[in-house]
Each structure stands twice: as C-alpha cells, then as structure tokens.
Amino acid sequence: DTEVTQTPKHLVMGMTNKKSLKCEQHMGHRAMYWYKQKAKKPPELMFVYSYEKLSINESVPSRFSPECPNSSLLNLHLHALQPEDSALYLCASWGERGSSYNEQFFGPGTRLTVL
Amino acid sequence: GESVGLHLPTLSVQEGDNSIINCAYSNSASDYFIWYKQESGKGPQFIIDIRSNMDKRQGQRVTVLLNKTVKHLSLQIAATQPGDSAVYFCAEILANQAGTALIFGKGTTLSVSS
Numbered sequence: 283d284t285e286v287t288q289t290p291k292h293l294v295m296g297m298t299n300k301k302s303l304k305c306e307q308h309m310g311h312r313a314m315y316w317y318k319q320k321a322k323k324p325p326e327l328m329f330v331y332s333y334e335k336l337s338i339n340e341s342v343p344s345r346f347s348p349e350c351p352n353s354s355l356l357n358l359h360l361h362a363l364q365p366e367d368s369a370l371y372l373c374a375s376w377g378e379r380g381s382s383y384n385e386q387f388f389g390p391g392t393r394l395t396v397l
Numbered sequence: 398g399e400s401v402g403l404h405l406p407t408l409s410v411q412e413g414d415n416s417i418i419n420c421a422y423s424n425s426a427s428d429y430f431i432w433y434k435q436e437s438g439k440g441p442q443f444i445i446d447i448r449s450n451m452d453k454r455q456g457q458r459v460t461v462l463l464n465k466t467v468k469h470l471s472l473q474i475a476a477t478q479p480g481d482s483a484v485y486f487c488a489e490i491l492a493n494q495a496g497t498a499l500i501f502g503k504g505t506t507l508s509v510s511s
Contacts, residue, residue, distance in 0.1 A: 286440075313496065313497060315498070315499075322484075322504075322506075323504075324486050324501035324502065324503060324504055325441065325486075325499075325501050326501075327498050327499065327500065330495075330496045330497075330498050332496045332497075337495050337496035338495050338496050338498055372440050372441070374440075374499075376497075386431075386443065386499075387443070388433075388440030388441045388442070389440050390438070390439055390440050391439075391440050
C-alpha cells in the first residue's frame, strides 16, 4: 500500500466550530507532515512528526493543534479558525534520513473553507 | 532565449515540444532536491530527484539539471504531452537535528495544447 489517505476531502466550517482533519498511511513511515497550500502558491510546511513526536512547528497559530495517535495516523484539530485559514491542507509521509529519500508521498488534501 | 535562473510562473507549449522549467533554491547547504507535479485537485506527485553531488539526472522523458554555483535547478520534459499539464514545484530538503522537511520553491503552471 503506497498511499496517504486524507479525510474529509472537503470541509466547510464556521469560525466557532471545532473540527479535525485526518491522515493515514500504512507504509511504515515514521515521519509525517502537515502542509498548508493557498491557491496558486507552493505548499507551506506547518508541522513535522518524527517517531510520533512533534519535531518541527513552523510557528503555526495555536488554533491549529496537531496530534499523532500512532505511527499510522496524523490528525489536525481546528478551533476558532479565521477565513484566511481557508486553504488546501496536505498530509505527507516518508522514511527518515538514512532511507531512500524518494519514499515520500502526499495525500490528496482536504479543501477547507472557513466562513 | 530564456535566461538561466529565470523563473516563469506560467509556460505554454505545443504538444511534442520540449519544456524547460526553472527553479532557484535558497540554501547552499541543501544536498537533495525533488521535482513535484501537482494536478488540479490532487496532492503533489514525485517526478524525479537529484543529490547535490550530481549535476544531471535522467528519468523517463524528464531530466533534472543542478547548478550549485548559481543555486538553480531545471526540469526538462521531452515530447511534452497534454497529460503533462500541471503545476510543477521544485523542493529542497532541509535536514537537521529537529527532523527533515521539504521547502518548496515557486511553482510553474505548464499548459500543453494539442
């Protein structure tokens, strides 16, 4: 199974809602990532989990809260978002340094709209 | 002709032409680079990679060139097809004690007409 899955595909939420994005991979990768992508822009790194521990937080506002329940799952909890947070949220995974760097895959993303 | 290092946000070519997409990277210490293709509504898809100890690598219909002197990458697509229409990003790998992450460059939208 060489796939990263993300749910939901689309999400519309109000500024007072609490929602979660989910990501799953069964490739045995121990590093998982969240990226944010605005229209016509490159993906921007948000968080990196390595061996289920948060290793990089790119100064992301606390209204975004990542969670890695186990080595196959990655969540992004959303609360009190702003309309400017509307974007495509991408999850990715790959093997850690020492393994082949080209063992990395992106999920299809969750299209988030904040009203 | 096109200047080395010139990044174009869009590139339009005819089917069968060769395409060249350019990218500049920022960190002279980066030792690994990847080209991605992103189609509408999808996540980025790996195309080809290159390590800093190489200056050229070829895949199927694609070639990546690396010029470390000017911190420039290019992706050459031979005999471009309509299915190649997408946004193309280069990415550099930054690896440190905290972990490994991809930093993406500006994308180029490739449009291929029949």
